[in-house]
């Protein structure tokens with residue numbers, strides 16, 4: 001845990017920062033979920049976590065010199081499983097901490113917990129953006145995923161949002177779901193587009209070790225479905241782009257001006273403060289390094305944070321070379337890409353030359369477009385992004 005002395009190094013950035021608050025509850029746990037979330041069965045515990053999160057946020061902002069906050073993201077979990085009163089308490093508490101300069105305020109929701117009452121409460125509290133996790137419209141696939149809200153028809157919730165929500169919103173889908181067919185993937189995207197969301201996120205299914213889904217499918221699960229998953233994901237991506245959504249990040253598609261500002265902050269490695277079980281914070285220092293803090297995943301341990309010496313969780317200093325790779329990894333996820341000079345400028349001559357050769361090879365093979373000032377991945381490069389980044393880590397000397 002960081003000491004009080006270390007905390008005082010942080011004066012806050014001259015630019016704005018983002019704030020993330022994690023709500024670790026859902027109606028029930030989905031089989032594929034590796035996030036810190038558990039079924040909501042203890043309202044008193046939820047109330048304790050909400051007030052502790054707000055108190056910690058206030059304290060952390062103060063320790064950072066009360067920087068300007070321009071994006072807030074309340075995720076989880078499913079924040080909308082909180083009662084309307086508790087959700088109001090959380091959002092009102094965050095608003096009191098972050099001040100009036102917030103340009104984008106996002107709350108995650110599931111179709112089974114979006115009610116007109118909740119929508120009204122979110123709008124009254126200043127929320128400007130919803131991120132609604134539909135994942136698939138096919139009951140068969142939701143069942144295969146062990147998705148907790150599979151028995152709910154998302155139509156009512158999505159119609160309420162499409163007709164009654166005046167802010168931005170994103171509809172989130174998963175593609176590459178085990179034996180999902182190309183027809184099913186196309187149908188999911190077309191139905192999503194039919195509700196007119198300004199933003200759609202299309203995530204590849206990750207079969208996370210230790211989840212009930214991974215245990216059910218066994219060891220060779222991911223490789224067994226890999227080819228089919230690549231095909232369905234590419235098909236779904238193509239349909240979205242033909243429907244007028246710009247792919248501005250490997251999993252994110254937006255109508256004009258509907259891009260997520262908060263997520264944009266992660267991809268450009270802006271400073272942010274996270275609060276809540278498992279939340280991370282990242283704060284840059286004057287010497288060019290970054291310190292990350294991670295709140296404990298365990299709720300009881302989270303509630304003890306701030307009772308002793310400091311109010312941050314486990315700390316880790318990230319050195320400059322690791323930051324080069326991280327910036328490249330995050331930047332290459334976006335259509336804006338990165339500056340090749342940013343990748344090579346802090347490397348020694350040998351590694352810088354090897355890195356430039358690697359980027360030229362990517363360009364020659366059609367994985368990337370390389371100019372003097374920009375490196376961006378192509379659609380084919382995004383399909384093999386993990387492999388490319390492993391190659392990059394190896395030449396930078398971080399593998």
Ligand code: SF4
Pocket residue numbers: 025026027028029030032033034035037076077078110133148
């Ligand atoms: S709704 Fe989302 S956060 Fe909650 S258990 Fe399912 S996947 Fe996890």
